[in-house]
């Protein structure tokens with residue numbers, strides 16, 4: 001099975017509006033959406049106008065592509081993402097990543113919201129993703145022809161970009177935890193028994209995104225980094241019940257720190 005739409009065609013359309021493509025792409029997930037407001041925008045395209053881009057359908061995901069500068073550093077920014085739980089296939093939700101690669105982007109920073117599993121990971125904390133566990137039922141490379149689908153994932157998260165994020169957090173005086181991200185399909189949250197099982201598997205946090213994008217970005221040869229905002233204690237890790245509204249509220253509360261972290265990161269990135 002091949003994807004029906006060509007990433008090159010969509011990339012050509014973007015290039016007409018935004019001719020100078022930066023080397024760094026940032027995907028703003030829940031908890032990081034507000035950073036779009038700090039970008040000095042050169043060009044902006046709604047995802048609905050881009051062939052092959054699924055439209056994000058979740059509150060907190062606005063669905064637009066921005067070319068501009070964050071802290072004077074050129075970035076291309078995807079505000080919002082689509083999720084497997086919306087009914088899209090893994091290949092569909094990762095089409096924008098293929099388009100970014102076709103545009104000539106070299107590095108990608110993915111951001112997301114997660115529930116904290118490991119004791120000590122608290123709402124509003126940030127976690128540098130060091131590795132992941134994929135429990136989604138579909139791999140975005142499934143059905144591809146050729147042998148490059150047998151993708152090595154030993155070092156999925158680039159050590160150089162990770163180091164930059166650690167240095168950025170230190171410079172911005174933001175506590176950055178490290179941990180393993182476990183991806184579930186959602187959209188229902190987990191049961192406490194599932195969370196206990198995930199902890200035993202080695203997961204530090206749980207979320208419903210990012211992993212398919214990481215796989216495709218690596219398949220395209222991009223360097224990848226990912227940062228999570230802990231928006232809640234995972235199910236059973238506190239007395240509270242889980243709600244998407246609470247996830248969004250905590251994400252908003254962490255916005256200022258998220259912005260500071262990313263601004264410092266892009267500065268260090270630009271220095272090389």
Ligand code: HPA
Pocket residue numbers: 113114115116189190206207208231232233234235242247
């Ligand atoms: N579980 C899964 N996805 C999430 C969570 C969670 O607790 N919080 C934010 N995204």
